[in-house]
Amino acid sequence: MSKGSDTRQSIVEEALNQARRLGLEGMTLGELATSVNLSKSGLFAHFKSKESLQLAVLEEAIDRFTSDVVAPALAKPRGGERLQTLFTGYVSWIADKPWNAGCIFISLSAEYDDRPGPVRDRLVESEHQFHDVIRRVAQGAAERAGVDPFDADQFVYEFKAIGLNLQHVHRLLRDPRGRERAETAFARLRANFGI
Amino acid sequence: MSKGSDTRQSIVEEALNQARRLGLEGMTLGELATSVNLSKSGLFAHFKSKESLQLAVLEEAIDRFTSDVVAPALAKPRGGERLQTLFTGYVSWIADKPWNAGCIFISLSAEYDDRPGPVRDRLVESEHQFHDVIRRVAQGAAERAGVDPFDADQFVYEFKAIGLNLQHVHRLLRDPRGRERAETAFARLRANFGI
DNA sequence: TGTCGAACTGACCGACCGTGCTATTTATTA
DNA sequence: TAATAAATAGCACGGTCGGTCAGTTCGACA
Numbered sequence: 001m002s003k004g005s006d007t008r009q010s011i012v013e014e015a016l017n018q019a020r021r022l023g024l025e026g027m028t029l030g031e032l033a034t035s036v037n038l039s040k041s042g043l044f045a046h047f048k049s050k051e052s053l054q055l056a057v058l059e060e061a062i063d064r065f066t067s068d069v070v071a072p073a074l075a076k077p078r079g080g081e082r083l084q085t086l087f088t089g090y091v092s093w094i095a096d097k098p099w100n101a102g103c104i105f106i107s108l109s110a111e112y113d114d115r116p117g118p119v120r121d122r123l124v125e126s127e128h129q130f131h132d133v134i135r136r137v138a139q140g141a142a143e144r145a146g147v148d149p150f151d152a153d154q155f156v157y158e159f160k161a162i163g164l165n166l167q168h169v170h171r172l173l174r175d176p177r178g179r180e181r182a183e184t185a186f187a188r189l190r191a192n193f194g195i
Numbered sequence: 196m197s198k199g200s201d202t203r204q205s206i207v208e209e210a211l212n213q214a215r216r217l218g219l220e221g222m223t224l225g226e227l228a229t230s231v232n233l234s235k236s237g238l239f240a241h242f243k244s245k246e247s248l249q250l251a252v253l254e255e256a257i258d259r260f261t262s263d264v265v266a267p268a269l270a271k272p273r274g275g276e277r278l279q280t281l282f283t284g285y286v287s288w289i290a291d292k293p294w295n296a297g298c299i300f301i302s303l304s305a306e307y308d309d310r311p312g313p314v315r316d317r318l319v320e321s322e323h324q325f326h327d328v329i330r331r332v333a334q335g336a337a338e339r340a341g342v343d344p345f346d347a348d349q350f351v352y353e354f355k356a357i358g359l360n361l362q363h364v365h366r367l368l369r370d371p372r373g374r375e376r377a378e379t380a381f382a383r384l385r386a387n388f389g390i
Numbered sequence: 391t392g393t394c395g396a397a398c399t400g401a402c403c404g405a406c407c408g409t410g411c412t413a414t415t416t417a418t419t420a
Numbered sequence: 421t422a423a424t425a426a427a428t429a430g431c432a433c434g435g436t437c438g439g440t441c442a443g444t445t446c447g448a449c450a
Contacts, residue, residue: 002447002448007397007398020309021309021310022309023218023306025221026220026221028436028437028438029437029438029439030436030437030438038398038399039398039399039400040399040400040438040439041398041399041400041401041439041440041441042397042398042399043398044438044439044440045396045397045398046397049438049439050438050439101309102308106305106363107305107308109305109363109366109367110301110302110304110305110306111218111305111306112367113297113302113366113367114215114216114217114296114366115216123367124367124368127367127368128368153372153376154376154379154380157360157364157373157376157377157380158356158357158360158380160360160363161353161356161357161359161360161380162353162356164356164359164360164363165352165353165355165356165359168301168304168355168359169352171304171308171309172304172307172308172318172319172322173319173322173323177348178352181348181349181352182352184349185349185352185353185356188387192383192387197417197418198416198417198418198426198427202427202428223406223407223408224407224408224409225406225407225408233428233429234428234429234430235408235409235429236409236410236411236428236429236430236431237427237428237429238428239408239409239410240426240427240428241427243409244408244409245407245408245409
């Protein structure tokens with residue numbers, strides 16, 4: 001339980017990089033094998049199919065997102081600070097990470113919105129989980145601030161919207177001002193909802 | 196200048212449908228030829244390369260967007276009504292069109308944000324053009340309403356953000372409430388900017 | 391150190407990819 | 421209608437795809 005799982009881990013990490021550029025479908029086993037200095041069949045032996053590799057990559061991305069974005073926010077006390085930390089972490093996930101070069105979940109959303117299957121199912125599930133996190137953190141901030149009623153779902157929608165366009169502006173248009181636009185938008189969003 | 200261009204047009208239309216589902220890269224000439232009842236080489240003869248077909252598809256999408264979304268807005272008088280028409284048309288383009296099933300520009304943004312080449316270049320150009328349209332329409336509404344100063348670029352950012360998340364919610368999560376969330380968000384955006 | 395299973399290789403499969411080339415059918419026009 | 425041009429089909433190419441399998445190398449452990 002050492003050499004094998006080490007290799008497997010390095011495959012998944014490199015696959016994550018390639019998937020961010022080419023998508024999980026566009027990524028090929030041959031190119032991936034070359035990148036990790038393995039024969040195609042040697043690589044393939046670790047996963048019984050391309051699909052199971054795709055699922056492993058998605059799982060890896062979810063783990064990273066949880067520890068890089070969600071966990072630091074939940075480590076803060078309930079309220080506005082936790083909410084702000086969650087947003088800042090999300091922005092940083094999208095625009096900062098050099099190894100990341102954009103949010104892979106957004107890329108995969110476009111790639112799989114019309115491709116039924118286990119990858120899409122897991123992606124949808126993870127999106128719902130993230131929505132739940134945003135909703136709960138925002139709800140906590142609203143309670144702390146005494147805001148009632150509070151339309152948590154609407155808040156979640158606009159929170160995500162700001163992030164999605166940050167990816168768009170940052171990655172496609174290469175506009176460096178995206179980040180401050182996102183932060184300005186979020187500040188007004190918070191003010192609007194009183195949290 | 197009749198039979199040939201008819202065929203070419205039907206190829207481009209079918210290619211647009213397939214590109215929305217599979218992307219412009221994932222779309223294949225063989226499958227496309229079958230769909231339009233043509234041999235692969237018969238189809239290929241209309242375009243000297245796959246790339247020129249991709250560009251033709253993109254151009255077709257731009258034309259449709261211009262006539263379906265931009266033109267109806269510009270037909271309205273300057274001000275809030277024109278702005279609202281632009282947004283409503285954009286929402287409808289994303290969520291309504293049955294033949295459309297989502298905004299292809301958003302899909303292509305994810306597909307080409309890391310694929311340099313003429314397709315990406317044309318896509319970026321068209322995005323900038325749309326941004327200019329939003330900016331000018333919003334600026335007109337601001338002037339009409341006597342709003343000064345008006346941060347037009349920030350407004351454009353948030354306008355687009357609402358649309359992007361509508362596509363996300365509508366296509367990946369299949370949440371039918373996306374549309375009303377988008378409209379709620381836009382109403383508050385207008386109120387915030389006083390236009 | 392010898393053994394045994396895990397890790398890995400290399401050759402290969404059928405399918406399909408984009409792309410040419412040539413022949414044949416079909417549409418236009420003189 | 422005959423001549424000419426355009427549109428389309430057939431076929432083959434080099435290459436790559438995901439995937440299989442028999443055999444070789446290598447690492448852990450008795």
